Structure formats: C-alpha cells, structure tokens
Amino acid sequence: MIYRFHEDGHGEVIAESRAPEMEPYLHLHYPASDIPEQARRLYVFNRTRQIVDVDDRPAAILPPDNSLTGRPLDLSCSALRSVAQAHLEYLRNMGARASMSIALLRGDALWGLVACHHRQPHRVSFRCRMACELLGQVLAWNIDAMEQRGSAEARLRAGAVCARLLEQIAAERDIAAGLSARAATILDLVDAGGAAIRQDGGWTRLGQTPGAEDLDELARWLEERGARAAYATSSLAKERPALERLKDVACGVLAIQFPGAPCSLIAWFRPEIERCVLWGGEPGAGPSGRHGDGQLHPRTSFAAWRQLVRLEAQPWQPWEVAAAEDLRGAIVGTVLSRAAELERLNRELREAVRMRDDFMSMASHELRTPIFTLALQIEGVSRAASARRDAFTPERVQGRADVARRQVKRLEQLVGVLLDFSRINAGRLTLDLEEVSLPKLLGDVVARFNDDLKAAGCRLSLRVEQDIVGWWDPMRLDQVITNLLSNAIKYGAGEPIEIEAARHGASARVAVIDRGIGIDTSAHGRIFERFERAVSSGHYSGLGLGLWIVHQIVERLGGSVTVTSAPGQGSTFTVELPLAGPGPPEQAPSEAAAGPGSRSDGSAR
Structure with missing residues (x-):
C-alpha cells in the first residue's frame, strides 16, 4: 500500500x-x-x-x-x-x-x-531491499517533481493575475477599485467564494462574504493579533469561537494587512465543507x-x-498564501516597479519548471539505460539456462556477468550524483577533515583507472611533488580528482593525459590535462553550473552535474577550480586548495561518508 x-x-x-x-x-x-x-x-x-x-x-x-x-x-x-x-x-x-x-x-x-x-x-534479500530503496527514491523524486510542477504552474498563473491587478491599480490610482472594478479581481488570484477590501473605513465586497459589522469584528481581531505576514486558517471558528456564526461564508480566511494605510485589510473567504x-x-x-x-x-x-x-473549509495551499503575500508586498512597495519584478519572477519560475522537467527527463533516461541493459543480460542468462546445456557455458555467463557488473556500477554512480545533488541543495554536504597525503591519494585514484585508461587507449603521466600534506576530506578530494580524470578519459580518448601536483605557497595545486575535444571559451563559466553541458547529450551521456559538484566540494574545502581550454586543443582543469584546509576540523561525522552513492559520475561537460 x-x-x-x-x-x-x-x-x-x-x-x-x-x-x-x-x-x-x-x-x-x-x-x-x-x-x-x-x-x-x-x-x-x-x-x-x-x-x-x-x-x-x-x-x-x-x-x-x-x-x-x-x-x-x-x-x-x-x-x-x-x-x-x-x-x-x-x-x-x-x-x-x-x-x-x-x-x-x-x-x-x-x-x-x-x-x-x-x-x-x-x-x-539485501539486493531486493536496495532495489526497493532506489525505486522508492525515484518514485519520491517523481512525486516531488509533479507536486512542485503543479505548484509552480499555479504560482505562474497567480503571478500573471497579480501583475494585471497592479496595472489596474496604477490605472485607477485606487487600490480597492483596481482590485475589484475591472476585468481581473482579487477573486482571480486564489480559489475563494468571496473577498473583501477595507479602505478608508468602508468595505468593498465581492462574492459571498460576511456583513459589514461582522467584517469589522474580524478586522479588529486580526489587528489585535498584530501579524505582519499573511494570516491563513481553514477553521476560523476553532481560532475565534465567537465568529463560528460566519461558517457558512467565512469558515476559512486568508488575509493580508496594511496597518496605518488607507487600504488596511484584504481578505478572502471559504465556506464550511462538511x-x-x-x-x-x-x-x-x-x-x-x-x-x-x-x-x-x-x-x-x-x-x-x-x-x-465540521467547522473546516478547504485548506489554503502554500502557493495561495504566497500569492497573497506577493500581492501585499507589491502594494506596499512601488506598484509599477513591482509589476516588472513579478514578470521577472514569472520568467524565472517558467525557467525553473523547464529545467526541472529537462532534468527529470534526462535522469529518467540515464537510469533507464543501465536498467534496460541489466534486464537484457538477465533475460539472456535465463534463456541460455533453459536452452541446450552446451549453450550455458562459463565463458558466456561470465561475459554477461561483466556487462551486468558494469551497469550496476553505472547505476551506483548515477545514484551517487543524484544523492550529492540532493545533499548540496539541502545544505547537508558535510566534511570529515583529516591529514591527507596528496601523492598517495593521486596514486590511488590513478591505479583505480588503469583498466579504463587501457580501454580508452590513453597513456597517463603523473608528476607529483612529494610530501604534500593537507587538511582535507580524503573521500571528497578523491571524488574531485576521480571526476576530472574520468572526464579527461571520456573527452580525450586515445590521447595522452597528464596529472601534475605541486606546492604553491600555502596551497597545493593539482592540474588534470587532456588533449581531447576541448571546450569553447564561451562555456568556461557555465560548465560549473547545474545541468550545464558544453557538449551534446546525444554524443556523451551524463546529467550535467559532475563539474557543479566538483565546484561545490572545492569551495567547501576553501579552494578554487578553473579551466583553460579551446576547441580541439584539450582542457586543463586546475584545483587549488589551502594546505591548512577550510578551517578547524568539524566535530559532526560526515553525512556524505559511506557507500557507493558518494561518488560522482564525471558527466558535467
């Protein structure tokens, strides 16, 4: 269930x-x-x-x-x-x-x-539980994407209505008239049965609302509460029992206040729904x-x-409360300039919706590919097992197992990127600092890539000054170098690769140099942004998050990462880190430690 x-x-x-x-x-x-x-x-x-x-x-x-x-x-x-x-x-x-x-x-x-x-x-089984956890995460991401997309679309519509209301206020030079007397009204902003505007001691009412005396009592109570932000309740009777009599038209209330202003209160109402x-x-x-x-x-x-x-109205959605607060901020500020700002926010929201949809599509594609390959290998083994005995040879089984193992590794890398993306976005990427030998760490990374280098036909030379020791997070620094080296192999297949490391004053400087396809100078800045790639996704797979994660980790370590590159001339990525680290060692254990999900997939370009 x-x-x-x-x-x-x-x-x-x-x-x-x-x-x-x-x-x-x-x-x-x-x-x-x-x-x-x-x-x-x-x-x-x-x-x-x-x-x-x-x-x-x-x-x-x-x-x-x-x-x-x-x-x-x-x-x-x-x-x-x-x-x-x-x-x-x-x-x-x-x-x-x-x-x-x-x-x-x-x-x-x-x-x-x-x-x-x-x-x-x-x-x-453990494998089945891990598969269930992965499927649960994918399902949760899809639920989050759908709910946020629905909320973003609703806020886009509300933003457009708010912009029209502000234009009407500017044209009428009167807040109450601008919000109620033209094509768009405040009832178009949120889903409500009625609304009321208090201006110069009187009331302008739209739809089903309480009477003027009841509105005055509600206004006095709201003033006594002294809330500056929007007030929202789906059960006014539970918060103010004396106003239970208003439940047929005002069981739910959303209100914004402007203390001391000619227009002092705007309120929306919803009836009780048994x-x-x-x-x-x-x-x-x-x-x-x-x-x-x-x-x-x-x-x-x-x-x-x-x-x-009983005594409950349809709850106000977060986007509706936000729309009311946006309207309040617009009225408080300079109306016409606020309209321009809302249009900018609309564009940003549309771009955010587009980027989220593109990312979900890309992530789904990247996850589907290894899963589909795994399914094919499993189906092949199953068919071979049920066919002739001589068809089920150890060599054929080993070949399919190798393919399956590579796809599982790819899945682990993809999930690692997504988890790191989630941690960084939530501000939960922590560091586990300790004394690290840079030559040893680089040697370990290079040794791990021996098979990949041979398969790509790349010859690697490693030039490292000895005795470079710094106060860093070894796992996260390993992740940075792994990402840059895997990028060098991916985009420089068949060409030599160099890794250089040396002291530079109070810092250590590591450069990863390839002779691959290179990067246009116009893309040097944006490749460190989320979802940005300098190459076509049709030719190179990846989520466009690898270099963004590298940039975030290096900044957390107190350093910087830069690129020097031109099309057809290869790329040099340089990481500079202070030997003393970003500061005193953190006492909390690293949330990012443990598990294959902590590695980046090197797919940022």
Missing part, C-alpha cells in the same frame, strides 16, 4: 495492491499516534525497514553501552535493529506476520511510505495504555469508523 502523511501527522492509504483474502485498507485514515513522530524521523535516516517475523525473539546487545563513550549504541541506521513490542503487537492485531516499509521523502521530510505486509514470515472521513478504527483509540505487564499496547480494533468533520 501507499501510505501518505497529512499535515497534522495522520496518515491515509491512497493506493493498494492485495491478495483477495487480505483485508482492504484503501482510503482509510489512521491517527498520527499509529506512526509517532520519533518513528517518522527514523525513516529519514533508515529508508527501508524489514520485519521478517513478528514472533522472532530479539537478541540482546552486550555490553548494552559503548565502552568508549558510556552511551547506548545508536542503531538508527541498522537494518537488523529490533522494533518496539507495541509495533509487533500492532502488526499481529492486523493479521500480519512480516512487513517491509520503504520511505518516500520530499527533501528531508517524510511524504509517505510504501508499506508491505505478509501473512507468513518472509525475508527480503465531510465524512473513514478511519481504520476509532481515531481516539491509539495506544491502549500500560497493562499489568508494564508494556504499552496498541489498538486492537481496525473496524471502519466514520467521522463527520
């Missing part, structure tokens, strides 16, 4: 696939206490969770505390960690003997889960408390429970 979390923490089953004998859960809601906040936080770090058998007996950890720190061992990221007995009892009450959950994350927030239940004990919510058990019947055994026990009944929800 696909289980989605709502803003208040409760969840809803929005899709399911089940055996006929399994109980259906589709469209049922479950209270936030069924998956508490601490459990939801854990999914951010440990994205897959498996319970092979709810009746397994957990093994104790000895000693219970870490002898070095004196604190309990942190098992947050352990695949073998046990779970609370209350959760196991919850699964038994559902009739499940085994379960596996896959987190669906939007950024660092848990959007939902893919929850799988089995009537019998069931073990999922709705029936179907719960998987009584909503208030969460954990049933501690019994005589001292343990916390979960609910025992999952019978459908219907709840009539």
Whole structure:
C-alpha cells in the first residue's frame, strides 16, 4: 500500500495492491499516534525497514553501552535493529506476520511510505531491499517533481493575475477599485467564494462574504493579533469561537494587512465543507495504555469508523498564501516597479519548471539505460539456462556477468550524483577533515583507472611533488580528482593525459590535462553550473552535474577550480586548495561518508 502523511501527522492509504483474502485498507485514515513522530524521523535516516517475523525473539546487545563513550549504541541506521513490542503487537492485531516499509521523502521530510505486509514470515534479500530503496527514491523524486510542477504552474498563473491587478491599480490610482472594478479581481488570484477590501473605513465586497459589522469584528481581531505576514486558517471558528456564526461564508480566511494605510485589510473567504472521513478504527483509540505487564499496547480494533468533520473549509495551499503575500508586498512597495519584478519572477519560475522537467527527463533516461541493459543480460542468462546445456557455458555467463557488473556500477554512480545533488541543495554536504597525503591519494585514484585508461587507449603521466600534506576530506578530494580524470578519459580518448601536483605557497595545486575535444571559451563559466553541458547529450551521456559538484566540494574545502581550454586543443582543469584546509576540523561525522552513492559520475561537460 501507499501510505501518505497529512499535515497534522495522520496518515491515509491512497493506493493498494492485495491478495483477495487480505483485508482492504484503501482510503482509510489512521491517527498520527499509529506512526509517532520519533518513528517518522527514523525513516529519514533508515529508508527501508524489514520485519521478517513478528514472533522472532530479539537478541540482546552486550555490553548494552559503548565502552568508549558510556552511551547506548545508536542503531538508527541498522537494518537488523529490533522494533518496539507495541509495533509487533500492532502488526499481529492486523493479521500480519512480516512487513517491509520503504520511505518516500520530499527533501528531508517524510511524504509517505510504501508499506508491505505478509501473512507468513518472509525475508527480503539485501539486493531486493536496495532495489526497493532506489525505486522508492525515484518514485519520491517523481512525486516531488509533479507536486512542485503543479505548484509552480499555479504560482505562474497567480503571478500573471497579480501583475494585471497592479496595472489596474496604477490605472485607477485606487487600490480597492483596481482590485475589484475591472476585468481581473482579487477573486482571480486564489480559489475563494468571496473577498473583501477595507479602505478608508468602508468595505468593498465581492462574492459571498460576511456583513459589514461582522467584517469589522474580524478586522479588529486580526489587528489585535498584530501579524505582519499573511494570516491563513481553514477553521476560523476553532481560532475565534465567537465568529463560528460566519461558517457558512467565512469558515476559512486568508488575509493580508496594511496597518496605518488607507487600504488596511484584504481578505478572502471559504465556506464550511462538511465531510465524512473513514478511519481504520476509532481515531481516539491509539495506544491502549500500560497493562499489568508494564508494556504499552496498541489498538486492537481496525473496524471502519466514520467521522463527520465540521467547522473546516478547504485548506489554503502554500502557493495561495504566497500569492497573497506577493500581492501585499507589491502594494506596499512601488506598484509599477513591482509589476516588472513579478514578470521577472514569472520568467524565472517558467525557467525553473523547464529545467526541472529537462532534468527529470534526462535522469529518467540515464537510469533507464543501465536498467534496460541489466534486464537484457538477465533475460539472456535465463534463456541460455533453459536452452541446450552446451549453450550455458562459463565463458558466456561470465561475459554477461561483466556487462551486468558494469551497469550496476553505472547505476551506483548515477545514484551517487543524484544523492550529492540532493545533499548540496539541502545544505547537508558535510566534511570529515583529516591529514591527507596528496601523492598517495593521486596514486590511488590513478591505479583505480588503469583498466579504463587501457580501454580508452590513453597513456597517463603523473608528476607529483612529494610530501604534500593537507587538511582535507580524503573521500571528497578523491571524488574531485576521480571526476576530472574520468572526464579527461571520456573527452580525450586515445590521447595522452597528464596529472601534475605541486606546492604553491600555502596551497597545493593539482592540474588534470587532456588533449581531447576541448571546450569553447564561451562555456568556461557555465560548465560549473547545474545541468550545464558544453557538449551534446546525444554524443556523451551524463546529467550535467559532475563539474557543479566538483565546484561545490572545492569551495567547501576553501579552494578554487578553473579551466583553460579551446576547441580541439584539450582542457586543463586546475584545483587549488589551502594546505591548512577550510578551517578547524568539524566535530559532526560526515553525512556524505559511506557507500557507493558518494561518488560522482564525471558527466558535467
């Protein structure tokens, strides 16, 4: 089943696939206490969770505390960690003997889960769990892309309406008239049943609104709250019980204020929408408390429970609140200049939507290619196994295994780039600084590329001054050199490659030199930007993120990366890093350490 979390923490089953004998859960809601906040936080770090058998007996950890720190061992990221007995009892009450959950994350927030239940004990292999985690990430990225695209398109439309409203205000030289008396009105800005504008003590009303006296009372209450930003609620009665009488026209309110101005308040209204919510058990019947055994026990009944929800309007979407705040900022500022600024924002939003769509298309293509190749190899092995015995030779199997291994490596690299892109965008790329021997690190990288160099017909010369030691993150510096060398092999196949490293004052300077296709001078600046490439994607694969990641890492290390190149004359990428590092060593462990997903694929050009 696909289980989605709502803003208040409760969840809803929005899709399911089940055996006929399994109980259906589709469209049922479950209270936030069924998956508490601490459990939801854990999914951010440990994205897959498996319970092979709810009746397994957990093994104790000895000693219970870490002898070095004196604190309990942190098992947050352990695949073998046990779970609370209350959760196991919850699964038994559902009739499940085994379960596996896959987190669906939007950024660092848990959007939902893919929850799988089995009537019998069931073990999922490590490879299958890793494949599920990858599919979960791809699904989450697609969900994020679709939701952000819908929000961006709505903001584009709202931005265009806001621009027209500002032009009308300028033409009318009156805010209330400009917002209500011409072709576009404030009801076109957001989805509302009515709106009201308070100007010079009077009210201009559009659609279904409260009466003037009720509007005055609402305005006084909003003024007492003193909020400068937009005020938005889907249940005015819950925040101001005295105004429950307005629920038929103003159960939901979105308002912006202009204290001391002739136009002091603009408000939008939505009526109450009574709705029936179907719960998987009584909503208030969460954990049933501690019994005589001292343990916390979960609910025992999952019978459908219907709840009539009152005093609630359709919630205001984030883009609607943002549109109201944009309108407020435009009115507060210089109206005509603000209109020009909104047009610029519209162009940027359109460009952002285009770039996101292009990136999702490119990422889908790059991921699909190795997956398709893997599928072909597996199908080939399967056919050979079912054909004549002499067709299933070790040589043929080894050949297909080598192809599959290369595609798995390619998938690991692509996922690594996407994860690094996500970390950097979220500001979560941390460094694990230590003393690093640059000659040894370069030697290790070159040794790792021996087979690739031979396959490409490239001869590599390494000239390194000895005893160059700096305070850097070895894994991230390895990633930088790996990216630049893989680019040199890709775009300079058959030509010699040089790597030079030397001290330069208080810094170390590393240059990777190839004799390949080169880069036009007009592209030197933009190749370090996201999704930018100096060559056609039809001739060279990649996501256009490699050099951007290199640039971000080098900057975090306190250094710089530059390029010298011309078409047909090869390229020289130079990295300069301070020997003393970017500053004192960080105490937090590097979030980027561990796993094949930390490598770049060298596909930026």
